[in-house]
Amino acid sequence: xxxxxxxxxxxxxxxxxxxxxxxxxxxxxxxxxxxxxxxxxxxxxxxxxxxxxxxxxxxxxxxxxxxxxxxxxxxxxxxxxxxxxxxxxxxxxxxxxxxxxxxxxxxxxxxxxxxxxxxxxxxxxxxxxxxxxxxxxxxxxxxxxxxxxxxxxxxxx
Numbered sequence: 001x002x003x004x005x006x007x008x009x010x011x012x013x014x015x016x017x018x019x020x021x022x023x024x025x026x027x028x029x030x031x032x033x034x035x036x037x038x039x040x041x042x043x044x045x046x047x048x049x050x051x052x053x054x055x056x057x058x059x060x061x062x063x064x065x066x067x068x069x070x071x072x073x074x075x076x077x078x079x080x081x082x083x084x085x086x087x088x089x090x091x092x093x094x095x096x097x098x099x100x101x102x103x104x105x106x107x108x109x110x111x112x113x114x115x116x117x118x119x120x121x122x123x124x125x126x127x128x129x130x131x132x133x134x135x136x137x138x139x140x141x142x143x144x145x146x147x148x149x150x151x152x153x154x155x156x157x
Contacts, residue, residue, distance in 0.1 A: 019049035029062040037069035044068075047119035057117055064113040067106045074099050074106075 023045035025033065033041065044061050045053065053061070078099040081092055114120040 015051070016049075019051050021050055022046075023050050023053055023058070023061075026058055026062065029065070032066065034069065036072055037065055040068040041065045044117075044119065047117075060113050060117050064110060064117070067109050067113070071103055071106045074102050 022042065025038065025041055041061070044064055078095055081087055081095045111120075
């Protein structure tokens, strides 16, 4: 087992910068991705440090990317069917129901893959009880800012 890198040193800062670099899309998956799939790849791979991605993880990340891309494709097809004025209502209903089933299967696949990759909510933002504290603090801050005078400067990002 290797020694963990300290983050409060120059070497740790360099390692953190390298870990923030984008993870390259493997060549064998890149040809299957449309621009939206490339966006999903970035979102998925930014969920953890670059140095933590193994080859096996990248294969699973590719499957997750393709599942999300497929979900978007199904939604676009259903939207096109729904907007076609010449389409029979029964065919529209059947298309929507079929799409819902396919999307449900893809969502379940996504859930399994995010758990395997350790990029689900608990792995990336912590336990629910810790999130409650942050959400409560954020809600209280919003209420304070909403009730404050409009002349008081507000934080901007």
